[in-house]
Structures are given as C-alpha cells and as structure tokens.
Amino acid sequence: MNETRGIRLLLADDQDLVRGGLAALLSLEPDLEVVAQVGRGDEVLAAVQEHRPDVALIDIEMPGQDGIEATAQIIASEVGCRCLIVTTFGRPGYLRRAMEAGASGFVVKDTPAEQLAQMVRRVAAGHRVVDPALAADSLSGGIDPLTERERDVLRAAVDGSSVKAVAAQLHLSPGTVRNHLSAAIGKTGAENRYAATRIARDRGWI
Template sequence: MTQTEGRASGSIRLLLADDQDLVRGGLAALLSLEPDLEVVAEVGRGDEVLEAVRQQSPDVALLDIEMPGLDGIEAARQVSESSLACQSLIVTTFGRPGYLRRAMDAGASGFVVKDTPAAQLAQMVRRVAAGERVVDPTLAADSLAGGINPLTEREQEVLRAAREGGTTRKLAQRLHLTEGTVRNHLSSAIGKTEADNRHDAVRVAVERGWL
C-alpha cells in the first residue's frame, strides 16, 4: 500500500484497486496530474479494499472487477454496507451489461471502462465524490437492451461452483446441498441461458456478466 503526501487539504482522496501493477501505476500517475485528486492508497486484491478504506479514508475507491481474493463488485458491496464515507467507481476492461447491473445493485456509484480518456475519468471521479452516479452511456444502453439477469442467487452460486469443475456430487458437497438440488438448479440455469450443458451455461453467464 502506498500513500501520496503534500496535496491541498481540499483534494479528493482516492484508493486504487487493480491486480495489475502496471495498470494501477499508470492510473495513479494520470489521476495524480489533476490538482484536486490525491491517490492515498493502492491495493492489488479485492479483499484488501475494505481495510484500506478504513485506514486511509478515501472519498472514492476505483475498483477493477477481476481481482484475487474478492472481485471488485463484491468489494464495492462491502464498502457500501459499511458505515464508511467512501463511494465506489468500477473501472474495468470488462464492459459487460450484466456487470453494470450487478455493480449498481451492489451499491457502486459509477461504472466506466478502462479506455475512458483520462480527463473524462477525472471528471467522473469528481461527480462520484459529489454524490452523483455516473455510467458509461454505451454500457447503460446495452444493459437496458440486454434485460435483467434471469438467474437466481442460488443458480449463480451453483454455476460459479460448476465453473471450478467437478462432478455433481462434488458440487453438492462444496455447496452443502443435495445432489438433486444441484441438478435442479443446473437444469434451470441451462434453460434460462438457452445452453446445451452446464459448461455452456457457465460460458453464456460469464459473457453476459451474470457471474
């Protein structure tokens, strides 16, 4: 974790969470060029976000989605459910409509893709810090066109387990469910994704950002 000192007292404090050091460093360098933005912490794991927010008191946490330990959407949920005065902005390569819906449901205040121009990203950070919600307009349109996630929480849980592999018996043991219950949830998920089998259902759900 790193800190940046010597900024003006009225600056917006930022936490950056991304498992790619080069990306995180580049983002920190770009945002630090803005006179009113101050990067006070950087982490490379999703399960480090909440503690870093507690320790450094950032105004905005910029979160990647795919990180070890915990994904950025669940990290945003933890921050949202805490009593800490920090807003979350998802900044990711994976601009999937399903991810956008999940992020907003988790309490994130914004969702943008990493190829957003630096000046535009800085302005979005300011808006999030001011209590506004910001969403990439193309993603917003795609999300509306794509419809809601049809999978129940339990079906998502079963598909996530199936993504890791294993027989139905192994999935049941891992999830503390009966084999029949696992089969029922898999069958339902396969139908809802219009897939041929569980592996295809996982692929469809991931591509649409439902997992």
C-alpha cells in the same frame, strides 16, 4: 468529502502497470490524491477502512475476490467511501450487478484521463456516472434471468467441479444442485452446464 483537502482515492487493480498508470494520471489533477493502492479484491475493504478514501476505483476481475463483491462489502461497512468500477470488461450484466451492489459509477479503462477525473469528482459529489454505451447495452441486453442461488451454483461449477463438489462447497444436497443447474441451463438456452456457465460469464451474470 472535505473540499479543503481534495478527493482521496483508493485504486484496486491486479495489473500493476494499469494501477500505476491510473495513479500517475489522476495524481496530476490538483484536487485528486491517491492515498492507497491494492492488487487483490480481498484487500480492498481493509485498505478502505485504514486509509478512509472518498472514492475507491475498483477493477472487477481480481484475485481473492471480485470487485463487485468488494464494492458490496464497502457499502455494507458504511465507511462513507463511494465506489467507481473501472474495468476492461464492459459487460451489461456486470453493470447491473455493480449497481445492485451499491456502486456509484461504472466506466471502462480506456476512458480518457480527463473524463475519468471528472467522473471521479461527480461520484465524490454524490452523483452516479455510467459509461453511456454501456448503459445502452445494458438496456438492450435483457434482464439477468438467474436467481442468486443459480448464480452461486454456476460460479461454483465454473472450474468444472462435480455436482458433489459443488454441493459440498455450497452446503446443499446434490439433488438441489442438479435442480439449480437444470434451471440455469434452461434459462440460458445452453446445451449443458458448461455452456450455461460460459454464457452467464459472457453476459456478466456471474
């Protein structure tokens, strides 16, 4: 981060009003500058590479790609941009996944503007920031029991796709898909794969 030019920010949120409001509030801070805004998850990496922000404020649920996947791409690209997840969905599972992806912070959208600006500064300085209530919920909420492949299968089945369709999408055999679904159902304590998908989503595991 270059202290003389302030902290350059990218905002990624599919809700125009929310994104615009964040931009207006953060731009009031003399050391913060919003240099780019995007409304889709699959536009985040290209915008980061083009505008070279110091910090990207990223929503989770966006079209094209979710914010956690976008965060992982930014970190893997080694462009030097830190990621702060700013979301409506304060689910403990999301917090864990975001940190595993390399995010430097996780806060909810109703965080007061002054507090959010301070969190941005801390992230830009190399610190990690997490909403205290979310951190407590994460610690008490239990560890995600699903394997990465089980999460993949549940994500692919979230719209009610058949086992055959999920198998084709993930390049697996139908038998392997059934095995993963059965394991996920058992681990979530669900009655069927639809309930397992709902439980996993509610807990932020997928």
